[in-house]
Structures are given as structure tokens and as C-alpha cells.
Amino acid sequence: MLRIAIQKSGRLFEDSVSLLRNAGIAFGSSPNRLLRTQASNFPLEIIFLRDDDIPEYVEGNVVDAGIIGENVLLEKQKTVQYVQRLGFGGCRLSIALPKGIPFTGKQSLENLRIATSYPRILESYLSANAVRAEIHEISGAVEIAPSLGLADAIFDIVGTGSTLLANGLKEVETVLESEALLVAHPQLAPEKQEILDRLLFRIQANQNAKSNRYILMNAPNHRIDQIVSIIPGMKSPTILPLATEGWSSLHSVVPETIFWEVLEQLKEAGAEGILVVPIERMIL
Ligand code: PRT
Numbered sequence: 544m545l546r547i548a549i550q551k552s553g554r555l556f557e558d559s560v561s562l563l564r565n566a567g568i569a570f571g572s573s574p575n576r577l578l579r580t581q582a583s584n585f586p587l588e589i590i591f592l593r594d595d596d597i598p599e600y601v602e603g604n605v606v607d608a609g610i611i612g613e614n615v616l617l618e619k620q621k622t623v624q625y626v627q628r629l630g631f632g633g634c635r636l637s638i639a640l641p642k643g644i645p646f647t648g649k650q651s652l653e654n655l656r657i658a659t660s661y662p663r664i665l666e667s668y669l670s671a672n673a674v675r676a677e678i679h680e681i682s683g684a685v686e687i688a689p690s691l692g693l694a695d696a697i698f699d700i701v702g703t704g705s706t707l708l709a710n711g712l713k714e715v716e717t718v719l720e721s722e723a724l725l726v727a728h729p730q731l732a733p734e735k736q737e738i739l740d741r742l743l744f745r746i747q748a749n750q751n752a753k754s755n756r757y758i759l760m761n762a763p764n765h766r767i768d769q770i771v772s773i774i775p776g777m778k779s780p781t782i783l784p785l786a787t788e789g790w791s792s793l794h795s796v797v798p799e800t801i802f803w804e805v806l807e808q809l810k811e812a813g814a815e816g817i818l819v820v821p822i823e824r825m826i827l
């Protein structure tokens with residue numbers, strides 16, 4: 544049995560639950576949210592915790608694995624094994640100043656009082672850049688600190704940036720780009736590691752599927768070489784003869800990131816009847 548911690552409620556909760564469910568793991572989460580639950584079809588126990596507690600629980604082996612924002616993990620400075628970036632919970636940790644204060648570079652931060660809930664990350668950023676500033680640790684509502692006269696600047700999580708804007712602040716330095724991570728205790732027992740590997744295999748199959756498209760098209764045979772040179776494919780494309788003499792059907796997999804460019808080139812190269820379909824699961 545592998546024990547995994549996820550956030551009890553908050554911004555990572557829904558995506559963490561979906562990640563596990565999309566990996567085929569069935570478990571209940573009652574309306575008043577039990578603090579722990581066991582999957583019915585996989586050797587996994589799920590513990591619901593505050594995100595801040597997860598790094599310590601993983602390091603201390605209270606749980607075997609956890610899903611946590613990289614921002615929290617770095618701040619807590621716990622020793623855990625990075626297993627997989629998960630592609631949700633994306634945000635930045637940035638320094639922001641009141642709009643009217645000029646910023647010409649890192650030296651503009653010299654001697655400022657900076658309010659934050661992330662003092663350790665800020666401290667290492669300041670010392671790496673040889674900036675002397677005063678760190679003022681507060682636990683919440685960091686964005687209003689400058690307008691209350693508590694601080695000259697803030698260092699906080701930014702999602703869309705609209706909270707900064709609403710508080711008359713401008714983002715001047717991005718210190719960290721963060722997303723949710725799957726982490727684990729550095730030395731798992733072999734049977735636990737095996738369960739984690741099975742879970743990871745499923746998560747990666749879903750991630751690969753999401754970032755690729757399956758593409759089918761028809762083309763005259765004399766255009767096949769040119770078309771094959773355009774489509775990347777996992778190995779090489781599948782080519783099947785059509786009932787119509789001199790024509791073939793080509794199938795391949797194209798990464799989402801270059802998908803539109805590839806589509807345009809294929810059309811130019813003479814491909815017809817192009818179909819693009821989502822991939823349910825993809826094992827490399
Ligand atoms: O109760 P618990 O301690 O578990 O939760 P929490 O309140 O500490 O954390 P929670 O649920 O707010 O966030 C969990 C994680 O989500 C964070 O640690 C980040 O990794 C990630 N995340 C992603 C964010 C945001 N985006 C985000 N926008 N966390 C916080 N915010 C804040 C931001 O600071 C601002 O105050 O949301 C507000 C809106 O942001 P804008 O920029 O979109 O306006």
C-alpha cells in the first residue's frame with residue numbers, strides 16, 4: 544500500500560483528485576471530506592492535508608508521496624524526491640512594487656522592506672543577487688501590506704496578476720515559476736516504489752496523450768515522401784493503400800505544440816481529408 548497526501552481543499556484539490564481518477568484510481572471523497580480514504584481498485588491510501596504540511600510529512604515518512612506546489616516545497620526546505628511535474632497549479636513567485644515607485648533593476652530593491660509568506664525563497668534570491676533588503680514575514684493578505692504602510696514591496700504568488708493590479712502593484716521580478724509536483728520520500732521500500740512506478744506510468748500516459756494528437760490524412764502516392772518528411776510521428780507514420788488506385792492513407796502522432804504548423808505544411812504538400820483526433824492514453 545502506498546500512502547499519498549493531497550491538499551484537503553484549495554487550489555490544488557480538484558486537479559489532484561482528477562489526476563488520480565484519470566489514472567483509473569477509484570476512491571470516494573464524501574461531501575464533508577474524510578481525512579483519509581482508500582482506493583478500491585489500486586493499493587493507494589489518500590490522505591487529505593493542508594498543503595503546508597505535505598513536505599514535512601513526506602520527509603518524515605508519515606506519507607510516502609505527495610502532490611504539492613513547488614513554491615511550498617522550496618520554502619519548507621524538506622528533503623524529498625522530485626518524481627514528476629504535473630502541469631497544473633501554475634503560478635509565479637514575484638516581487639512587486641507600488642506602481643509609482645521606479646524600478647531600474649535589482650538594485651532598486653536595496654534597503655526596501657519586503658513583505659512575504661515565503662521568507663526563505665526570498666532570502667536566497669536576495670543573497671544570490673547581493674541585494675540587502677529587510678524581509679518582513681506575514682502569513683496572509685500580503686498584497687495589502689504596502690498600502691497599510693507595513694512594507695515597501697511584496698514577494699508573493701502571482702496567478703493572472705489581477706490581484707496585484709487591484710492593489711496598485713506592479714510585478715518587477717519573477718523569482719520562480721512554479722507548478723504542482725508529485726514528490727516522494729527519498730528511500731521508499733521496494734514494494735512501495737513499485738506502486739509509485741505504476742502510478743507514474745499511468746500519469747505519464749495521460750500527460751503524453753494530452754500533449755499529442757493523432758492525425759490521419761489521404762495523399763497521392765507521389766506526395767508521400769514529402770509528407771513523411773513533415774510529420775514527426777512516434778517512430779514512422781503508418782501508410783495504408785486506399786481503395787482508389789494511386790492513393791494512400793497516412794496516420795501519425797503530432798505534438799500539440801507544433802500541431803498547427805504541421806497541419807499547414809501538410810495541406811501545402813497535398814494531403815487531403817485530414818482528420819485530427821484526441822488520444823485517450825499514450826504509452827511511449
Ligand atoms: O489551506 P491550505 O494551506 O492547504 O491552502 P493555501 O490557502 O495555503 O493554498 P491555496 O489553495 O491558495 O494554493 C495552493 C497552491 O496553488 C499554491 O501554493 C500555489 O502553488 C498554487 N497557486 C496557483 C496559487 C495561485 N495559482 C494563485 N493565484 N496560489 C495562490 N494564488 C493567489 C495569489 O497569491 C493571489 O492572492 O491567488 C490570488 C489571485 O491571484 P491572481 O494573480 O490570479 O490575481
Ligand code: ZN
Nearest residue numbers: 593594595596
Ligand atoms: Zn497553505
